[in-house]
Amino acid sequence: MNIIDKTWNFVTKELENEYSGHDINHIKRVHKIGMQIANKIECDKFVVEMAIILHDVDDPKITKVKTDDCIITRKFLNTLNIDVKQIEEICNIINNMSFSKNKEIKRSLTLEGKIVQDADRIDALGAVGIARTFQFGGQNNREMENSIQHFDDKLLKLYSLLNTTEAKEIAKPRYDFIVNFYNQIKQEMDI
Ligand code: ADP
Ligand code: NI
Numbered sequence: 001m002n003i004i005d006k007t008w009n010f011v012t013k014e015l016e017n018e019y020s021g022h023d024i025n026h027i028k029r030v031h032k033i034g035m036q037i038a039n040k041i042e043c044d045k046f047v048v049e050m051a052i053i054l055h056d057v058d059d060p061k062i063t064k065v066k067t068d069d070c071i072i073t074r075k076f077l078n079t080l081n082i083d084v085k086q087i088e089e090i091c092n093i094i095n096n097m098s099f100s101k102n103k104e105i106k107r108s109l110t111l112e113g114k115i116v117q118d119a120d121r122i123d124a125l126g127a128v129g130i131a132r133t134f135q136f137g138g139q140n141n142r143e144m145e146n147s148i149q150h151f152d153d154k155l156l157k158l159y160s161l162l163n164t165t166e167a168k169e170i171a172k173p174r175y176d177f178i179v180n181f182y183n184q185i186k187q188e189m190d191i
Helices: 003-014 024-038 045-054 071-077 084-096 111-122 126-139 144-161 165-188
Strands: none
Touching: 003 024, 003 045, 003 071, 024 045, 024 111, 024 165, 045 071, 045 084, 045 111, 071 084, 084 111, 111 165, 126 144, 126 165, 144 165
16 A cells, blocks of 8 residues: 555544544545645645645644644654655644644744645635534534634634635635625624
8 A cells, every 4th residue: 555545544543533623524625725736836745745634633632632743643654664854844844834833933834834734724714614613613612602703813814824825816715705704694693
């Protein structure tokens, strides 16, 4: 079996029973978007693809432990026949791409990292982004107003934070869609 297929198998198992918005279909959508961006840019497509498939395995929302290194991912990568340099590049992307880690100080990312970060952020926009937000809120026993606050805190900021013009092109209609939704729901919920 090739490395990419082995990685899909590993991640499918790791994300089994995962309903916090990081299920395997999130990974498949980010993969589709990310490879679409990567194919338009001169970059290391293997690193992009591996980082996408593995990007949520060590997410603290899933593992419930906060670390600054993707321990589970690294252990898996060490079992594969990949260059040490590429393992470091993949882990560096996963360790530095999250929104929360970039809140205070913007962490530096390689071109490949910028592509992966853009693809992940695009899946937080559009109809899917809206659905994920309310699914997350429900699963964490939060009221609807709390999830709407998440639009202010994060979702509405994502478009202007995108790194690549290729991503902006894909994201624009999805961003416009959530802006409309946000304005509409604010109106309807005005009591
Ligand atoms: P990603 O996998 O894209 O890095 P996150 O881990 O930030 O995303 O969150 C997964 C999903 O849950 C996203 O769609 C995000 O908008 C949503 N989400 C995260 N935090 C909150 C929150 N506090 N309230 C509502 N939705 C949230
Ligand atoms: Ni993700």
